[in-house]
Amino acid sequence: MALLNYPSLYxxxxxxxxxxxxxxxxxxxxGATSTIMIQGAGLLTVWVIMSQIPDLxxxxxxxxxxxxxxxxxxxxxxxxFADNLWTLGRDYVRTGAFDRFMVRPVDPLFHLLADxxxxxxxxNFLVGGVLVAIAAARLGIVWTPGVIVYFAVMVLSGxxxxxxxxxxxxxxxxWIMDSVPVTRVVFEMHEFAxxxxxxxxxxxxxxxxxxxxFGFASYFPATRLMGLETPLWQxxxxxxxxxxxxAVALAVWRFGLRHYGSTGT
Amino acid sequence: xxxxxxxxxxxxxxxxxxxxxxxxxxxxRPRHTSKTAVKDVSFAIEPGEIVGYIGxxxxxxxxxxxxxxGILVPTGGQVRVLGRDPHRxxxxxxxxxxxxxxxxxxxxxxxxxxxxxxxxGRIYEVDDARFQRLISEFxxxxxxxxxxxxxxxxxxxxxxxxxxLAATLIHEPRxxxxxxxxxxxxxxxxxxxxxxxxxxxxxxxxxxxxTTHDLGDIEExxxxxxxxxxxxxxxxxSLETIKQRFGKYxxxxxETAADLNGLDVPTGADVLEKGGRTLSLRFDRTQxxxxxxxxxxxSQIEVIDLSLKxxxxxxxxxxxxxxxxxETA
Amino acid sequence: MISTLKxxxxxxxxxxxxxxxxxxxxxxxxxxxxxxxxxxxxxxxAFWRAVFxxxxxxxxxxxxxTINYLLLGMIFRAGQNTDVLYEIGEMMRxxxxxxxxxxxxxMQATYYVINLANMGLNTLLSIPIALFAWLAYGLxxxxxxxxxxxxxxxxLLGNAVMFCFDWIIGCVGFYSTxxxxxxxxxxxxxxxxxxxxxxxxxxxxxxxxxASVLPFSQAxxxxxxxxxxxxxxxxMPRIWLIQLGYLVVFLxxxxxxxxxxxxxxxxxxx
Numbered sequence: 001m002a003l004l005n006y007p008s009l010y011x012x013x014x015x016x017x018x019x020x021x022x023x024x025x026x027x028x029x030x031g032a033t034s035t036i037m038i039q040g041a042g043l044l045t046v047w048v049i050m051s052q053i054p055d056l057x058x059x060x061x062x063x064x065x066x067x068x069x070x071x072x073x074x075x076x077x078x079x080x081f082a083d084n085l086w087t088l089g090r091d092y093v094r095t096g097a098f099d100r101f102m103v104r105p106v107d108p109l110f111h112l113l114a115d116x117x118x119x120x121x122x123x124n125f126l127v128g129g130v131l132v133a134i135a136a137a138r139l140g141i142v143w144t145p146g147v148i149v150y151f152a153v154m155v156l157s158g159x160x161x162x163x164x165x166x167x168x169x170x171x172x173x174x175w176i177m178d179s180v181p182v183t184r185v186v187f188e189m190h191e192f193a194x195x196x197x198x199x200x201x202x203x204x205x206x207x208x209x210x211x212x213x214f215g216f217a218s219y220f221p222a223t224r225l226m227g228l229e230t231p232l233w234q235x236x237x238x239x240x241x242x243x244x245x246x247a248v249a250l251a252v253w254r255f256g257l258r259h260y261g262s263t264g265t
Numbered sequence: 266x267x268x269x270x271x272x273x274x275x276x277x278x279x280x281x282x283x284x285x286x287x288x289x290x291x292x293x294r295p296r297h298t299s300k301t302a303v304k305d306v307s308f309a310i311e312p313g314e315i316v317g318y319i320g321x322x323x324x325x326x327x328x329x330x331x332x333x334x335g336i337l338v339p340t341g342g343q344v345r346v347l348g349r350d351p352h353r354x355x356x357x358x359x360x361x362x363x364x365x366x367x368x369x370x371x372x373x374x375x376x377x378x379x380x381x382x383x384x385x386g387r388i389y390e391v392d393d394a395r396f397q398r399l400i401s402e403f404x405x406x407x408x409x410x411x412x413x414x415x416x417x418x419x420x421x422x423x424x425x426x427x428x429x430l431a432a433t434l435i436h437e438p439r440x441x442x443x444x445x446x447x448x449x450x451x452x453x454x455x456x457x458x459x460x461x462x463x464x465x466x467x468x469x470x471x472x473x474x475x476t477t478h479d480l481g482d483i484e485e486x487x488x489x490x491x492x493x494x495x496x497x498x499x500x501x502x503s504l505e506t507i508k509q510r511f512g513k514y515x516x517x518x519x520e521t522a523a524d525l526n527g528l529d530v531p532t533g534a535d536v537l538e539k540g541g542r543t544l545s546l547r548f549d550r551t552q553x554x555x556x557x558x559x560x561x562x563x564s565q566i567e568v569i570d571l572s573l574k575x576x577x578x579x580x581x582x583x584x585x586x587x588x589x590x591x592e593t594a
Numbered sequence: 595m596i597s598t599l600k601x602x603x604x605x606x607x608x609x610x611x612x613x614x615x616x617x618x619x620x621x622x623x624x625x626x627x628x629x630x631x632x633x634x635x636x637x638x639x640a641f642w643r644a645v646f647x648x649x650x651x652x653x654x655x656x657x658x659x660t661i662n663y664l665l666l667g668m669i670f671r672a673g674q675n676t677d678v679l680y681e682i683g684e685m686m687r688x689x690x691x692x693x694x695x696x697x698x699x700x701m702q703a704t705y706y707v708i709n710l711a712n713m714g715l716n717t718l719l720s721i722p723i724a725l726f727a728w729l730a731y732g733l734x735x736x737x738x739x740x741x742x743x744x745x746x747x748x749x750l751l752g753n754a755v756m757f758c759f760d761w762i763i764g765c766v767g768f769y770s771t772x773x774x775x776x777x778x779x780x781x782x783x784x785x786x787x788x789x790x791x792x793x794x795x796x797x798x799x800x801x802x803x804x805a806s807v808l809p810f811s812q813a814x815x816x817x818x819x820x821x822x823x824x825x826x827x828x829x830m831p832r833i834w835l836i837q838l839g840y841l842v843v844f845l846x847x848x849x850x851x852x853x854x855x856x857x858x859x860x861x862x863x864x
Contacts, residue, residue: 001356001390012387020375030775037782045791048801049645052652057644100371102336104388105359111388181626188630191637199644204636261338261352263276 001106013114035123062138069131071193071218074158079121082163089173157238158217164249171256193218216241267310271342274303302328304496315473317487325496326476363438367445372417379413389436403431423454440472459485511581516574518545522567531561631723653796663822665727672716673753674788674813676709682764683773744830745821751837752813758844759809765855789815
């Protein structure tokens with residue numbers, strides 16, 4: 001299919017997906033709110049604790065919330081648009097549904113992603129958005145066009161970092177079918193990025209910068225937005241990191257597809 | 266149109282002991298067993314043919330179909346579909362083919378058929394005018410009209426298969442691969458599906474490759490049959506030839522009063538099945554007769570009931586699977 | 595009497611025996627959950643060390659007690675998370691409940707036994723986490739057997755309360771179509787109000803009141819606070835009494851709701 005037609009095809013998939021979701025309105029609401037609940041438990045903890053202490057090793061509550069909000073927003077992009085990567089093994093490879101993608105004249109990865117927009121991510125998106133808005137107001141961040149663009153680019157890059165890591169790990173489904181544990185192990189590292197990296201041992205900071213770079217999805221852009229002194233490569237590195245990671249992930253995906261072509265299931 | 270030359274597929278299945286230890290061991294010292302699923306299969310299918318591709322489960326049918334459709338890369342040999350390598354030129358090939366995978370639907374469970382078809386149409390970039398024309402055509406040939414507003418989840422098996430066929434043909438492919446298109450359907454619906462397949466073959470010249478367990482499908486649709494067994498193509502020829510070659514055989518089944526022990530099989534006949542008190546024999550009509558065979562059995566044991574069967578395709582295929590073709594060919 | 599009891603025990607035993615088998619079938623999942631929990635431990639310790647960086651106590655607790663309590667909470671959290679909600683909800687919905695009812699055992703008792711086996715197994719599975727916490731952060735366990743006994747009683751009582759609670763929610767789930775969302779909701783509430791994320795002592799009064807009224811803390815905060823030395827053994831009898839009270843109420847309620855839901859299932863035919 002011509003590259004030009006992909007956006008409109010995605011739009012068609014999305015429209016029909018929403019139509020289905022609206023049919024199960026109750027599920028839709030519960031799904032979206034349940035993620036808010038889970039986030040709520042963690043956030044309530046942070047709030048309860050931080051209202052009793054002067055600071056978190058030098059960080060104020062709004063500062064922590066900004067970091068937390070940024071990672072939640074990035075995660076929500078992955079959650080909404082690429083959640084199907086989790087189910088590649090269970091719902092597509094194991095059942096043989098992936099064969100269907102292979103006999104259609106569209107890119108199989110596109111088909112996989114377009115197949116299921118995940119509404120649960122909307123809850124995360126809202127939580128992240130509200131957190132960032134509150135934190136920004138408390139920190140006195142002025143939303144100039146420059147800041148807005150910076151913010152949007154960082155969140156999108158963060159989303160791509162999430163998607164690329166999930167893509168890389170979900171490819172294991174072509175070998176072991178049950179790819180969820182592999183994906184989960186890498187995905188789980190984002191939990192670190194909910195708090196300032198400076199509270200962790202140095203090794204973890206390095207890990208989240210150079211190996212599983214969730215630091216670029218929250219901590220680094222957040223310090224820059226707060227007006228703290230941030231090295232340039234940290235403040236602006238996210239798009240580059242995201243691009244490199246995505247390129248690697250796509251190569252891994254193609255490798256996985258080749259394997260699928262030689263073994264089937 | 267479709268050309269397979271010495272098509273071979275070998276799977277490497279990792280040997281894995283169960284549990285964590287097995288997984289770890291497999292990681293460091295992987296061992297593989299090679300299994301040849303398809304071996305040196307060659308055939309050519311001409312435009313407009315309907316070819317039946319039959320074999321028991323695990324004989325290599327679906328592996329072959331997967332190589333023809335571009336899902337799998339052959340280990341050896343060559344496939345050309347419309348002059349293309351179906352895996353390397355996967356997208357171009359996909360535009361020209363349609364595939365029905367047995368009971369796995371390609372439609373969206375919760376969407377009304379009309380919407381599902383629209384999505385499939387868009388995936389294949391069918392323009393609006395053509396899409397409308399085909400929908401109205403299918404409305405007649407597949408009686409699709411009343412199905413259009415129904416979600417797939419609310420359809421019966423037969424309705425699902427009609428919907429599936431419409432989705433498979435919405436881009437007017439030149440070749441369709443049908444994997445068990447009538448499985449689980451009642452006779453009336455089967456008839457309808459077969460009539461439809463015949464019709465698109467005759468009207469549009471669509472080439473059809475059909476895998477099935479239902480010999481009714483074969484007898485009604487195919488003039489040519491490919492039979493695969495253990496990965497090897499054991500027969501490629503007309504349906505008529507098989508029938509003739511096996512036409513001289515009859516199957517006779519006895520139900521006896523006592524358990525069967527140490528029975529002498531009459532000359533010219535051999536045992537097909539031997540149960541507690543039932544015995545099925547196959548005999549060559551040119552060498553012996555039904556009366557001679559039954560007399561021989563009746564002289565040895567009391568027979569309560571007996572039945573004689575004309576050769577139909579199911580019997581023929583059963584015999585071929587059991588190595589009958591090799592013996593007689 | 596004795597022989598029926600024996601037979602029943604054997605039947606329950608057979609059911610229990612399937613639980614570890616299921617776990618082994620998903621061994622890669624076990625490795626994953628260890629890894630995920632170790633990450634959680636590292637984050638937990640780093641976060642709380644940062645919390646205490648400029649203060650000696652929060653809510654009357656010092657750093658070591660807090661971390662010890664939270665780590666123990668992680669290790670023994672299985673008592674609070676029963677899977678029965680999801681299980682029973684799904685069974686009600688797809689009609690499998692009919693088959694289960696045919697077994698000559700009380701269904702709720704059967705599931706309670708499975709729940710116990712699950713709790714035991716999950717606790718065993720958290721031994722590596724305990725080991726890690728001990729090696730990396732000096733997790734300390736009490737050596738007074740009386741404390742362990744008090745803890746065990748409180749854990750079992752609390753688990754029984756949560757079992758009945760989840761049973762009720764699972765039956766309610768039958769009326770809604772989305773069990774999964776409901777169980778996530780329940781999980782989210784449980785996470786916070788059980789005291790798994792912060793000890794109840796650190797909550798402001800109004801939150802603390804809610805947390806002590808809701809049943810979630812029964813199977814986590816109450817037992818674990820004994821083990822961590824937040825509550826003394828002398829406070830135990832009072833705590834047990836409260837737990838017993840909860841148990842009676844929830845047990846009766848769960849039987850009632852279950853009976854009602856069953857009538858609906860059998861009338862509708864699943």
